[in-house]
Amino acid sequence: MNALPPSISMSALPPPIEQGEPHADARAFRRCLGQFATGVAVMTAQHEGQLAGIVVNSFASLSLDPPLILWSIRRESASLPLFRRAGRFAVNVLSAEQLAVSNRFAASRADKFNDADWSPGRHGAPLLAGCLAHLECRLEQALDGGDHLLIVGRVERYARFHGEPLLFTQGHYAVAQEHPALSVPAA
Ligand SMILES: Cc1cc2nc3c(=O)[nH]c(=O)nc-3n(C[C@H](O)[C@H](O)[C@H](O)COP(=O)(O)O)c2cc1C
Numbered sequence: 001m002n003a004l005p006p007s008i009s010m011s012a013l014p015p016p017i018e019q020g021e022p023h024a025d026a027r028a029f030r031r032c033l034g035q036f037a038t039g040v041a042v043m044t045a046q047h048e049g050q051l052a053g054i055v056v057n058s059f060a061s062l063s064l065d066p067p068l069i070l071w072s073i074r075r076e077s078a079s080l081p082l083f084r085r086a087g088r089f090a091v092n093v094l095s096a097e098q099l100a101v102s103n104r105f106a107a108s109r110a111d112k113f114n115d116a117d118w119s120p121g122r123h124g125a126p127l128l129a130g131c132l133a134h135l136e137c138r139l140e141q142a143l144d145g146g147d148h149l150l151i152v153g154r155v156e157r158y159a160r161f162h163g164e165p166l167l168f169t170q171g172h173y174a175v176a177q178e179h180p181a182l183s184v185p186a187a
Pocket of ligand 1: 054080
């Protein structure tokens, strides 16, 4: 056993709600991954007049210089071929007001953009109205990620707007509030 420095003490972990190996129970594995809270974004693309849009919570920043972001898309996604053909896409970071937008773009249907309020970005990818941020990207790499592809995008343009984020955690949508420890009035 490795000896710890005297200043570090080990404490017993509480019993987990559930535990195991990922392949034994896929739903339980998903519930564990869902302990990590994220924002919600709609990835959009346009190619020869055809539109694609899907909700993701796998979006993350990757690099500031060069400006890279990443997200993952299911290999089975009906929208994947269009993202590949377009070679460019937009990240639409959803606000707390856009729960209905998230539900619409999480469904597998052909009419996702019907009645949606959007305008084309510099290279045609739809920019949805009411978002917290838009990032217009070039698709740099689509890497193997098991049953998903890991998409790396180079950000060519960004815009930031007022509003509160839509969050997703433990399988549910949520809104952010300041941590109570930060709002205790000074004595
Ligand atoms: C909160 C949330 C997060 C999601 N994150 C992802 C994701 O990161 N990658 C992905 O491929 N699908 C994700 N999905 C599922 C896709 O949105 C959904 O499968 C897709 O919109 C279906 O459309 P399609 O038939 O055009 O692929 C997520 C759904 C929800 C509700």
